[in-house]
Structure formats: C-alpha cells, structure tokens
Amino acid sequence: MTILEAAGHLKAGTLTSARLIDQTLAAIAEKDGKLNAFITVLDGPARARAKALDSELAQGKHRGPLHGVPVAVKDLFHMKGVRTTGGSKLFADLVSAFDAAVVERLEAAGAVIIGKTNLHELAYGVTSNNPHFGAVHNPHNLDCVPGGSSGGSGAAVAAGIVPMGMGTDTGGSIRIPAAFCGTVGLKPTFGRVSKFGCMPLGLSLDHMGPLTMTVRDTAVTMDAIAGHDPRDPNTSARPVESYLPSDNPSLAGVRIGWPVNFYFDSLDSEVRRSVENARRIAESLGASVIEVRVPDIAALNTISRVILMSEASAVLERYMGDRSKFGADVLALLDQGRLLPATDYVNAQRARRVMQEEFRQVFKRVDCLFTPASPIPAPRIDQKSVMIDGVEEDVRLAATRFVRGINALGLPALSLPCGRSAAGLPIGIQIVGRGFAEKFLLQVGAALETALFA
Numbered sequence: 001m002t003i004l005e006a007a008g009h010l011k012a013g014t015l016t017s018a019r020l021i022d023q024t025l026a027a028i029a030e031k032d033g034k035l036n037a038f039i040t041v042l043d044g045p046a047r048a049r050a051k052a053l054d055s056e057l058a059q060g061k062h063r064g065p066l067h068g069v070p071v072a073v074k075d076l077f078h079m080k081g082v083r084t085t086g087g088s089k090l091f092a093d094l095v096s097a098f099d100a101a102v103v104e105r106l107e108a109a110g111a112v113i114i115g116k117t118n119l120h121e122l123a124y125g126v127t128s129n130n131p132h133f134g135a136v137h138n139p140h141n142l143d144c145v146p147g148g149s150s151g152g153s154g155a156a157v158a159a160g161i162v163p164m165g166m167g168t169d170t171g172g173s174i175r176i177p178a179a180f181c182g183t184v185g186l187k188p189t190f191g192r193v194s195k196f197g198c199m200p201l202g203l204s205l206d207h208m209g210p211l212t213m214t215v216r217d218t219a220v221t222m223d224a225i226a227g228h229d230p231r232d233p234n235t236s237a238r239p240v241e242s243y244l245p246s247d248n249p250s251l252a253g254v255r256i257g258w259p260v261n262f263y264f265d266s267l268d269s270e271v272r273r274s275v276e277n278a279r280r281i282a283e284s285l286g287a288s289v290i291e292v293r294v295p296d297i298a299a300l301n302t303i304s305r306v307i308l309m310s311e312a313s314a315v316l317e318r319y320m321g322d323r324s325k326f327g328a329d330v331l332a333l334l335d336q337g338r339l340l341p342a343t344d345y346v347n348a349q350r351a352r353r354v355m356q357e358e359f360r361q362v363f364k365r366v367d368c369l370f371t372p373a374s375p376i377p378a379p380r381i382d383q384k385s386v387m388i389d390g391v392e393e394d395v396r397l398a399a400t401r402f403v404r405g406i407n408a409l410g411l412p413a414l415s416l417p418c419g420r421s422a423a424g425l426p427i428g429i430q431i432v433g434r435g436f437a438e439k440f441l442l443q444v445g446a447a448l449e450t451a452l453f454a
Helices: 003-012 017-035 043-058 101-108 151-158 175-181 215-225 269-284 297-319 328-339 342-362 395-400 404-409 438-453
Strands: 038-041 070-074 112-117 164-169 184-187 207-212 255-259 288-292 368-372 385-388 391-394 413-420 426-433
Touching: 003 017, 003 215, 017 038, 017 043, 017 070, 017 112, 038 151, 043 112, 070 101, 070 151, 101 112, 101 215, 112 151, 151 164, 151 175, 151 207, 164 184, 164 215, 175 184, 175 207, 175 413, 175 426, 184 215, 184 438, 207 215, 215 413, 215 438, 255 269, 269 288, 269 368, 269 413, 269 426, 269 438, 297 328, 297 342, 297 404, 342 404, 368 438, 385 395, 391 395, 413 438, 426 438
Parallel strands: 070 112, 070 164, 255 288, 255 368
Antiparallel strands: 038 112, 164 207, 184 207, 184 413, 368 426, 385 391, 413 426
16 A cells, blocks of 8 residues: 555545554564564554554544555664664664654654664665675565665565655665665655764765655655755755646656666666666657766766765774674775775765766756666675676676766666566666756656556
C-alpha cells in the first residue's frame, strides 16, 4: 500500500493507524528474518503513537497524507531515547538524546516511525554487507545485495513492509538501492533537506532523501521534510514549493539531455535496453531528446572520491584508536583517506567548482539528463567484481560510476525503475536536473512512471 493509498483509507475511516501499524509489524515479523532490513523495531512506541494519531483523526485533526502512516528511517538519524548505531560497533549502544530534523518533520506531518533500518557500516559502502549487524538481502533475490548504503530502507520498501524509508546519499546511497531494489529514490539538491541530527560521512557531500514505492509518495515525503533549518547552515532559505505532480503530468516541450559520452560506454546490455526504452517512451509523450557531451565524468568521480575519502577520514579520526571496531572494507577506505595530502583535497574542491559551472552550461541546453542509475543490476552478496563488456570491474566502483559525481555537483537526481533483467532484477534510470528542480524531476518521473507501468 502506498502512502497516498493508506492516506485515503485513513482519512475515510476505512482503516485505522493502529490497524495499519499492526499489519506493518506483522510484515516485519514475517519477512525481516530473511531480509535483515531492520536494526531496531519500535513496536511499543509505534503502537502508542498510532493510537494518539487515531484520536486526532476522530477529533477532526488531520496533519496531511502522512498522518498515521508507518515509515522507517535509516539508522543514521537520531531519535530521542532510541538507539542510533550507524551500523557500527562504535555506536552499538548509543541512545540518542535528541531528534534529527528529518525525524521532527516526519512526526510533525503525522508519520509513525516503525523502526531504524540496516545499512552499510557508517554509510560507507554500496552493498549493505554489514559485518556487525548482518548483510541486508534484496527482496527480488535474497542472494543479491539491495545496494547501499541505504540498503535496509530500499529492501523494506521493495518488500512492501513500509511505503517510505528515509535514506542518505553521499555517493549514490539512495539511488543505488533504489535501482537495485526497484523503488523510487530521490537525492535532493544539497541544502534542500536538513542534515541536522544525522550522523555525517562526507560533510560537503551528504544528502538526505526518501526511497518510496511511487514518485508521488516521494513528493509527499519531500513536502514534509524539505526546507530551511537554522541548525544546519548548509540548508537553503529558498521557499519550498509543493512537490506533488499533477494528475496528468505531461512531457510536452521537455528537453531531455542524452549523454553521448561516458554513461553508455560500458554498460550491461539489459540495462542499456531498459534505459533506451525509457527514452523512447519519453519521446512518445512529447519530450525532445537532445544528444549532449557532458563534462569529464571520470574526472568528476575522482574529485568526488578524493573529497569523500578526506572528509570521511576527518569525521571518523577520533575513533581510529580502536581499529577492531571497524569492518575491513571501511577501515581500508579510512586508512586511504588519511594518506591523502591536504593539497589534494583543496585542489579537488577547486576542480569541483569548475565542474559545477560546466554543468550549468549543459543545463542551458536541456532541462534534465537521462542516464542509467547503475551500469549493472544487483550483484550477488558474495560478489567482489563484475564483468561489463568483457572487462572486470570492482563492484563498488562499477555501482557508483553513474551516481557518485552528482553529489559533488549538489544537483538533484531521481532514480526510477524502468525495467527488469532476464533474471527478474530491477533496473533503474537516473534523471538529473538543475539545482532545486525537484518538482520538475518528480513531474517528469511521474509521467514516465505512469507510461512504464500502466
């Protein structure tokens, strides 16, 4: 059941929040033994909150479409009185003393937070093979990863347990799980959603955003969580508009940029077919497709990696005295980041600004870019490398190749299901827009979603 479907039943009185929470907890009990999507389940608090929200409805108070609807949040978001682990031994027993801004805003909108979802350790990876809390499994094939680092949120939504799971995205950590699990995932513009109260990884790269069943559910969530927060100096004071797409969104007159370099150079054939089919559908809906040469994405990815490795190592430096508390893959990345000279970090930030200007020029010609979200469908949990066009690639580097650089640009990007592989694994398309163009991206996404899955 989507957010908007649940909202309709709750408002009409054909379903209570208490009953919906009971159903959600039953789904967790039934499915999560295989998925391992949750680290903490808040059964008691969720039931109490649902009862209170039902009372509000009975008294005529309705907070909006999230009123009484169960959601989950990645276990990076602090919740007062609740354990927040970050998927790490470092914080296994940390009980938060305050709420993250996203938690505050979801609860103000009436959402019921049912639990905290599993993730790649410290949000620093793309598989969600967590050495401390166990690997998260993809609902479409339990032998495959759900993507990361927001793998638990992606798996919980894809399995139909909750209609929305909050994620974070530092180098693709919303869009990769969305692509691998077949959900919608939005990385908003940097500064559109407050980072306050979320455990950091890359201070200038972290973005907060939702994974949902549908584009409209993403819009409803953005209506609740977007906006300025004085506690996060990176948030924009730009007014928040309603993100909900119109009932019959059109692509007439939309200029879609189709990159002729990088994004289609090394790609799984089934991913290529699915994304090209989405392009044809968009054209049939009235969009014009314009071939563009994008700036050097390989260089942009290098810039992003240097910035992330430097910032992550700086953020976690205070904990490096006890190396036994880190998983091997995260520890290796932190060690690499500590070896980078400050000059590399400064030069990466300088090059980043040049790239941002180059992309502003691209968006003078087109309204958005269509790219694959990932060059591959979800790999197996035990898989370290993947063959693409006869070339062996590291799974981490392959999975992040099309998404990582967008974080350095700070631009909004939407991952949307656009097909399946022969093995039944989801395939995602990424739609990238100008800064603060979330409403436009969701309008394009809703039109495409309707045509793809009508």
